[in-house]
Amino acid sequence: MSKLAEQADALGVSLAVEHLLPGLLDIIQDRSVDQNQYQEYVRILFGELGKLISFLARSTISAGYNGIRDYLTPLYSEFFLNGIVDDETRAELMEMAVTQMCMITKVFMYEDRADKILPILLELLKDDEEKRIAGLELLDVLAADFGQEICQNYLMYEIVSLQDDPRYKVRKETVRRIINISKVVSSNVFLGVLLPVFKKLCTDHIWGVRRQAVEVLPEMCMLAPDDIKNGALLDIFKKFTQDSSKWVKQAATQFLGPFIVCYRGLNPSPELLQFYVTMVTQNLKPTGGQSNAQNQEDVLYHCAFNFPAVLLTLGSSAWPQLKPIHEKLVRDSRPKVRKTLAYSLFELAKILGPTMTESELLPVLFHFMKDSDQVREGVMLSLPDLIAQLTAEQRESYVYKFA
Numbered sequence: 001m002s003k004l005a006e007q008a009d010a011l012g013v014s015l016a017v018e019h020l021l022p023g024l025l026d027i028i029q030d031r032s033v034d035q036n037q038y039q040e041y042v043r044i045l046f047g048e049l050g051k052l053i054s055f056l057a058r059s060t061i062s063a064g065y066n067g068i069r070d071y072l073t074p075l076y077s078e079f080f081l082n083g084i085v086d087d088e089t090r091a092e093l094m095e096m097a098v099t100q101m102c103m104i105t106k107v108f109m110y111e112d113r114a115d116k117i118l119p120i121l122l123e124l125l126k127d128d129e130e131k132r133i134a135g136l137e138l139l140d141v142l143a144a145d146f147g148q149e150i151c152q153n154y155l156m157y158e159i160v161s162l163q164d165d166p167r168y169k170v171r172k173e174t175v176r177r178i179i180n181i182s183k184v185v186s187s188n189v190f191l192g193v194l195l196p197v198f199k200k201l202c203t204d205h206i207w208g209v210r211r212q213a214v215e216v217l218p219e220m221c222m223l224a225p226d227d228i229k230n231g232a233l234l235d236i237f238k239k240f241t242q243d244s245s246k247w248v249k250q251a252a253t254q255f256l257g258p259f260i261v262c263y264r265g266l267n268p269s270p271e272l273l274q275f276y277v278t279m280v281t282q283n284l285k286p287t288g289g290q291s292n293a294q295n296q297e298d299v300l301y302h303c304a305f306n307f308p309a310v311l312l313t314l315g316s317s318a319w320p321q322l323k324p325i326h327e328k329l330v331r332d333s334r335p336k337v338r339k340t341l342a343y344s345l346f347e348l349a350k351i352l353g354p355t356m357t358e359s360e361l362l363p364v365l366f367h368f369m370k371d372s373d374q375v376r377e378g379v380m381l382s383l384p385d386l387i388a389q390l391t392a393e394q395r396e397s398y399v400y401k402f403a
Helices: 004-011 013-020 022-029 035-057 062-081 087-107 110-125 129-162 168-176 178-184 187-201 207-223 226-240 246-254 256-261 270-284 290-305 307-314 316-330 335-343 345-368 373-388 392-402
Strands: none
Touching: 004 013, 004 035, 013 022, 013 035, 013 062, 022 035, 022 062, 035 062, 035 087, 062 087, 062 110, 062 129, 087 110, 087 129, 110 129, 129 168, 129 178, 129 187, 168 178, 168 187, 168 207, 178 187, 178 207, 187 207, 187 226, 207 226, 207 246, 207 256, 226 246, 226 270, 246 256, 246 290, 256 270, 256 290, 256 307, 270 290, 270 307, 270 316, 290 307, 290 316, 290 335, 307 316, 307 345, 316 335, 316 345, 335 345, 335 373, 345 373, 345 392
């Protein structure tokens, strides 16, 4: 069995489908063998199935397609639904099995996707906790190949049901896996079904679910129309930054940049700028306790790290409002904050252009060149890219200072 694909190749498609494939399901369903030996059989078989699928899919005769549909697909029903493997083998083979199901789905015509693959997924989504999570992983991978019709007609009810799943790990996986299917469905279904599911999970009583929602929020934002971005999704992000869980708040600051970049190219709400300014200002205030100080440092670091993304999104016209914040961060006592600003100074130069770079950023550069070693290192690494943003005349006038 370890050379199954080679044997099939030697036999040719027709003979392999007629004589080799029918025995595979018998092997899987034969539970009379020693359990350890059986698990090894399954490992070897699934290790060969990917090559076998590719071999049959390349065939120009219908026997190859029929072999995948009639003899290979039932193996995945056994694997996912019938508990043929122990936990260790399942964990080892899960990624491989999902990838192979994706290969099969790409080969199948619409009818066979609906008749052969979809029932496996629907059954998983209604089974125990572990299988519901596996079903969501499979859904995430297969959504694009299923297409809009299957996703909308058969899977919306399941996702709506999973938002209220009694197991928090399933709800967490639901929000984690919602993006790909959101890209497939129509705008009306996204706004009427999936976005409400996401919004509900953003308020889940378990912080781990809410934290997962923070990570997904930028991608949901990319899919949403402008009024939703400037309204409901901005409100959700603001609530995340004020969450009762420090882990959710920390994640919100980490994903600040990707979230703000979603607003690039549209007319963002003035609240977005004010929100960023307020976040920095509040965390620059002195606070008591080592834990609070560490939280403040983390927030300020991420605000500094994401400063270029904020300026890129809001545009150079927002510099007058952002400049006071940048100056405070440049002079912040925490080296970690100053270091990330030093490394990204050239990014600001690209956005502001030569004139503003000379007047606004070169003083910062010379300030950082007198800073600690780790901050100076950032300046020196970004210096060539920053100088490249200046005009030839500007570069010539500053060459002695850079020497």
